[in-house]
Amino acid sequence: MTYTVPKLTDYSATGLEKAVAECIRLCIDEASLVSDDAELKSFRDRWIGRKNGILTQINDLWLKGAPKDAKREAGIRVNELKARIQELVEAAHVGSDENAASAAERVDITLPGLRRPIGAEHPVMRTSREMVSVFQKLGYSVADGPVVDTDYYNFEALNFPPNHPARDTQDTLFIAGQQSKPQRERLLLRTHTSPVQIRTMEQMRPPIRIVIPGTVHRNDPPDASHSPMFHQIEGLAVDTNITFGDLKGTLDHAMKEFFGSSVKTSFRPSFFPFTEPSAEMYVSCFICGGSGKRGSDPCRPCKQTGWIEILGCGMVDPNVFEFVKDNGYDPKKVSGFAFGMGADRIALLKYGVDDIQLFFQGDVRFLQQWA
Numbered sequence: 001m002t003y004t005v006p007k008l009t010d011y012s013a014t015g016l017e018k019a020v021a022e023c024i025r026l027c028i029d030e031a032s033l034v035s036d037d038a039e040l041k042s043f044r045d046r047w048i049g050r051k052n053g054i055l056t057q058i059n060d061l062w063l064k065g066a067p068k069d070a071k072r073e074a075g076i077r078v079n080e081l082k083a084r085i086q087e088l089v090e091a092a093h094v095g096s097d098e099n100a101a102s103a104a105e106r107v108d109i110t111l112p113g114l115r116r117p118i119g120a121e122h123p124v125m126r127t128s129r130e131m132v133s134v135f136q137k138l139g140y141s142v143a144d145g146p147v148v149d150t151d152y153y154n155f156e157a158l159n160f161p162p163n164h165p166a167r168d169t170q171d172t173l174f175i176a177g178q179q180s181k182p183q184r185e186r187l188l189l190r191t192h193t194s195p196v197q198i199r200t201m202e203q204m205r206p207p208i209r210i211v212i213p214g215t216v217h218r219n220d221p222p223d224a225s226h227s228p229m230f231h232q233i234e235g236l237a238v239d240t241n242i243t244f245g246d247l248k249g250t251l252d253h254a255m256k257e258f259f260g261s262s263v264k265t266s267f268r269p270s271f272f273p274f275t276e277p278s279a280e281m282y283v284s285c286f287i288c289g290g291s292g293k294r295g296s297d298p299c300r301p302c303k304q305t306g307w308i309e310i311l312g313c314g315m316v317d318p319n320v321f322e323f324v325k326d327n328g329y330d331p332k333k334v335s336g337f338a339f340g341m342g343a344d345r346i347a348l349l350k351y352g353v354d355d356i357q358l359f360f361q362g363d364v365r366f367l368q369q370w371a
């Protein structure tokens with residue numbers, strides 16, 4: 001049976017669907033009957049011929065005849081149908097007989113191949129991987145977790161109780177329509193990689209040493225130094241008798257490994273809900289060598305201070321261990337330190353890029369510099 005385009009009277013969703021399905025079914029049937037090149041040509045002309053092909057007829061009969069309020073829907077369905085028929089017609093070929101394959105389809109294996117251009121590692125990914133490998137050499141393993149997480153893992157279990165003012169410092173993107181759920185079960189885009197600390201401690205008993213690279217989101221309008229999506233690298237070490245000295249020694253070593261052995265580190269008091277005491281770590285400016293000047297010009301990246309803030313860190317707050325106490329993290333027996341840094345920010349500094357947006361705009365001319 002060959003297909004003739006019917007006049008369409010039923011323009012309801014079901015009516016359109018039926019007509020479309022029938023058309024596709026018969027096109028497939030006809031395609032399967034093609035047995036030589038001449039038939040293939042007439043099959044193609046019959047369906048997609050410009051002058052009076054079936055697709056042209058459908059366009060005329062179905063679309064022009066559509067009542068006003070069904071025009072939009074009919075237009076969408078006809079466009080979908082056209083795309084499908086095009087695919088079917090293009091894929092149609094002569095029978096299954098190997099000998100029938102035309103000479104044009106044979107492959108000349110003596111011709112040079114097509115060389116695909118090889119991409120380059122994105123500067124943020126490269127920075128992240130290099131930093132992660134510094135910690136891997138110290139025996140840390142890489143941990144991972146979901147980007148969409150619950151309020152419990154992102155805040156509560158990290159010692160941000162409901163209504164705690166520290167929550168306001170992380171402008172959070174919540175998933176819509178969850179008002180009926182208890183707060184701790186509501187889903188959000190994680191604002192930091194720290195939920196993976198809790199998730200890992202739930203799975204693994206101490207001692208642990210993990211490094212966590214990943215994407216995080218905050219409701220920050222994009223500008224030269226902010227992006228609603230960015231990348232963090234976080235670390236956690238828990239064992240018996242871990243001290244602030246271990247934290248300083250580990251991070252000082254890691255920074256020398258990453259930025260070069262001449263950088264110095266400096267720790268200044270800070271506050272994070274999940275660490276106590278907390279600190280911000282600075283490294284001596286690796287651009288001006290700590291002098292605050294580049295020749296006679298002021299050094300902008302360190303704001304002429306000779307120091308660049310690179311990460312936040314501290315000793316894990318005993319309140320955090322309380323949430324995973326049953327898995328061996330008794331705060332009276334274990335201690336640990338945690339740290340976190342922004343991979344994008346470090347990449348900006350390391351490569352001297354002055355606008356974070358350049359990392360995410362996908363401009364090949366910019367990205368090619370790392371090829």
Ligand SMILES: [Zn+2]
Binds near residue numbers: 291307
């Ligand atoms: Zn500097």
